[in-house]
Amino acid sequence: MTYKIGFDVGSTTIKAVVLDEQGKIVYKSYERHKAQVRQKALEKIVELREFTKEPFYFAFSGSGALGLSEEGDLPFAQEVFASAAAVRKEYPDTEVAIELGGEDAKILFFKGAIEQRMNSTCAGGTGAFIDQMATLLNMSLEEMDEASLRYHRLYPIASRCGVFAKSDIQPLINQGVDKADLCASIFQAVVDQTIASLAQGRRIEGKILFLGGPLYFLKGLRKRFKETLGAREEDVCCPETAINFVAYGAALTARKLFDRETLEKKLEDLVNAPAKLSDAPPLFKDEAEYEEFKERHRMHDAEYFPLEQYKGDAFLGIDSGSTTTKMVLLSADRKILYQSYSSNKGNPLDVVLEDIRYIYEHADPEMRIAGAYATGYGEELMRHAFHLDGGVVETMAHYTAAKRFNPNVDFILDIGGQDIKCFRIRDGRIDDIVLNEACSSGCGSFIETFARSMGYSSEEFATLGLKAQHPVDLGTRCTVFMNSGVKQAQKNGASIEDISAGLCRSVVKNALYKVIRAKSKDDIGKNVVVQGGTFRNDAVLRSFEQELGYNVIRPSIAHLMGAYGAALFAQTLAGEKSSILSYEELKSFTHTSRSVACGGCTNHCSLTINTFADGSRLIAGNKCDKMLPLAQKKAELPDLFKIKMKMLEDEQKKYSHDMKIGMPLVLNNYDLLPFWSAFFDVLGYEVVWSTPTTKEMYHAGQQNIPSDTACFPAKVVHGHIDQLLKKGVDLIFYPCMTYNVDEKQSDNHYNCPLVAYYPEVIAGNTEFGDTRFVYPFLSFDDERTFVRAIISHFEKKDIYFDKYTVRKAFEAGKNAYSDFMQRLVDEHHQVVTYARIHELPIALVCGRPYHLDPLINHQINQLLTKLGFVVVSEESVPRQVQHKVNVLNQWTYHARLYQAAYYAGENEDMELIHLVSFGCGIDAITSDEVKDILKKFNKFYTQIKIDEIDNLGAAKIRLRSMKEAMLQKKKESENE
């Protein structure tokens, strides 16, 4: 036998294993490689001289080694394959191995046919994700692990992909949820993600092996896995070699003999090999150019005045962001007396408390806070906690601040830690707001986390980028993709400088192409002000200017603009004295937060109850007013979402029979429910509809979802079917419908592929047991074929209908349907009339019929009525003449959107809100078109992307800004 060496190069670490002649492990290591893959591999081989005997077998494994092995013609073992080999050798009775790495998640099934699965490109981020969360919580991994074991309650966190989970956690942090609960919930999210996206219906049971860094180091994570899988202690095992397992497998499968000299020579050649460089220009040609750049931006420095010497009125602005809290105190002549920028460290209230206390302690006794305003995600919390005078929408705060630096500003881009905001300004008012969708939030905090994982501070890392000669191209999607882009760059031998510059460019391109979707420079505007913490990084700023091709303004307080704007607001609106807590009151400031599940309705919102020293309470996380004290409740405004839901409920109650047939209340059935209920009534059946979706339902069906990038409304179908099966119905009906109802508003009347064919997915991915599933292909266009299909498909399940009855049922269904739609239009008119009598603005919420589902729309309708809108929806819009559109108009539901857009355009008091489900490919087309139509009428286009993430923060800002702009517009027109 011979010595064997295996290397496993991952995204952040390099692992090595040496086996001696008996196949025993004589050496193993696990180290970070800080992106210096080649160098590190060579060093390792040299280091291993004393542990090996020549000649030895050698092989690489791991995604980070792909480039090395190809370029240097060195043997390579695919990593899943390598670990499978090691498992078979070392733990032959293993049935399932779960391996989490820096970025990959893998499951290996050994029982029966061996199956090896890797996460798809979208669901990456496991180890890297936990790292990011640790940064977010400002905890070390050890602390997180420790804390997670003490949890009391798990919060549902989106488990599809790291970025989504993050958006779920953020509000929880802001609400002040206990860290132990957060840590455990984060681990649970990783567990759910692994099970949902990898197991896909195949059960994880029997002897289970845990492999890879995160599982090895994090006891809490293993615990979550164990509990979720319901595995017994003796059935799970996380071996000593868990972190070196792939390297071990690589060693085992190595089949190529090397002597030391040859291998070292090869690796040396690789280290010295000229890197495959990108031809992108460097950020700065030379030092002089950099100096010129710095000089130019120095012009936009803010003015300061010492806090200790200032006498008179002062104005406080607090920007409570998702990861950081910013504060600015202004003098009457708008000089900065005090500023702070601090990480929330999981508790923004403590941060602010510290700051206000500092101000009181250091200010001249004659300084008086005359006004204090808050803005940002945590606005409400701040206002309540410290008794501030008021709050202002983020967008307005930023615009007010930017105007101070350039009165003609027409474009503001703000890249913060978690989000990108961009506003266009036309005629002195905010005209267009773009926020990043949950998918592209790989923003500022990404650079920070990445820098850390590479072993640099974010400042060091950014400075490196300035010197890059050949910045790499890392793509423009989310964090996960950028990580893989870095892998690719490492493979090509890019230097750390080039990676740093490349990342900065990615952030910029992400903003430009993905978020703003700039088509040309004219699209951006001439007077650009950039802000947000991320732009303090010179490399990002420079990349942006390079990408645009002209210079922009970055105020020195780029990171404080929200707070600065809020302070300016406070000044404009200040009364005599601010109601902010005095120094004395601060002393007794206490705050406790408690989380409860609301029992008010089936949504079971996670409520956080903040209680302050004076006994006042703030409830956060609620979607409705149900749990609020009576005084805070407002009369509810008419809301067509609610009305339609009620109508659907009534429709279900209309019929009753002994024989039941189950149907899922999903997708197009939100439209067709009246049809099917009446149809089956004639046939002697009562339709048992599934209930509107709940989180529990979704999770129950989650493991059967074959494609996790499908839209959320489609994915919930699995949960509905599961519910029907649990209800014990023995017959489920869910037809495939290529064609929708022809409303004569479009050139054709298709359904989208998912609406049309999801029953096929259900048929292929559900265990029905004894329940019969009937899913014929139907179209309402032709009665004869419709009737025939119904008869023949039920016949196959031993249910017999005659032609005459089915025909009658078809008629009855059609009548019920058109009657229902007519009533909906009537309701629409009534609601609109109400709004006009009371002079209320109308929100025309456009989406799909299935956006009525409360879990899918996240109850945006309630948010709107709370903001003072009367809500109507697109399917209730009265039929119009068909307008010509610029795109192929061949889907019924989408045609309704174009109609609604014209309708909103023609009605002065209506604003259109476009609900788009994440992953809806067709809305990529409709959104542009709807926007263009509204533009013709000089109207705002507000799009809200919704997915399983339950974070209304972004939607709130958008809707509040929209309302602000509406009011402004109204005021202007009244003045004219």
Add this chain to the structure above:
Amino acid sequence: MSEHAVFTKEMMSTHTVLVPSMLPVHFKLLSPLLAKNGYHIEVLQNEGDEVREAGLSHVHNDTCYPALLVVGQMIDALKKGNYDMDHIALAMTQTAGGCRASNYLSLLRKALIQEGWENIPCLSINFSGLEKESSLHITTVALIRLAYGTLYGDALMWLKNQVKPYETEPGACDREIDAICEDLKKEFDGVGFLQSKRIYRHMLKRMKSVPQDRSKKKIRVGVVGEIYMKYSPLGNQHLEDFLIEGGFEPVLSGVMDFLLYCLQNNLIDYKYYHMHRKSYYFTKVAKNIIIISMQKVFTRVLKEDGEFYLPDDFNEVFENGKEFINPGVKMGEGWLLTSEVVTLVRSGVNNVVMAQPFGCLPNHIVAKGMIRKIKDRYPLANIVAIDFDPSASKVNQENRIRLMMANAKLNEGMFD
């Protein structure tokens, strides 16, 4: 509403029509054929980051990747190609189905307007009567030529994938294909192209003349997918070459099967919904002609030679899928994709790559949605679904394909 530029008959002689690349082998044949019909065709060859960037800045990022690439390739070419902008036109295919892909043409027009090139006419290549005034004018004779061109392209691709993996002289196979295409062009000058039996034999002979070592059979890997991603090297990052370099033999069904699928769908529409009543019999006859008197000729020639695998019979593929998916699923590649996977697995090609754009709507159903069902039935099926998108890096995709390859080797017992 802007009225878009129309491609008039006169423009045929004055304008160069740019076509996005998609089928490398076929287009070598097809573009000269269209030239015979009076069009000056140029198949775009530009690739690389600029194409993606041009696509990204002109098409909604969430639009499917093929649309982004096709539009990107055109815009990029127009920007760099030194074309006479007054004498240029663009052409692309349009499927008119319920998939968003049928919107490519509108997206292209929008992109042109952005660049201020709204005077450039766009042509639609479709068989559904969309965009009547902007469709490619093709005579019946030309249509027959194109049909044969497509068939020969399919045959060449079929042979290429069985020869190239075994060539002992790198590049020899590709050179041979170029040579065969030259020969074929001459056949199209007259009516020689109709003698398909002779032509197939000629092809076969020439392909066999490529120096090759067939002593060790390579593992076959099927490639199915969204049509653009399946065939276009620009889209799938040269997937066929990647497989060949990895020591595998790719298996790709021909484009004619996709056209047959479109015909079959019309027949099914009739059966299911009584649509296309008038064209039903014509479609049925057309389908049979294509299969029996065109496709099958190649199969017979291959059979009599005995050296190569035979392409799958379309009707068989159709039947194979029925157990798994209803033929009513007709958006995108619809039931054809599922049926192809089943056919591959049944004929012993257990390893399959499903190539699709990230978030492809129909493929949620017909590709990823059917994997479990197929695997339950055929446990040895080794299927990997690869999502291509403008930002997913190559390493990520490669690594997944490599896993499939390693599994393939394991299943074939090529590891100890």
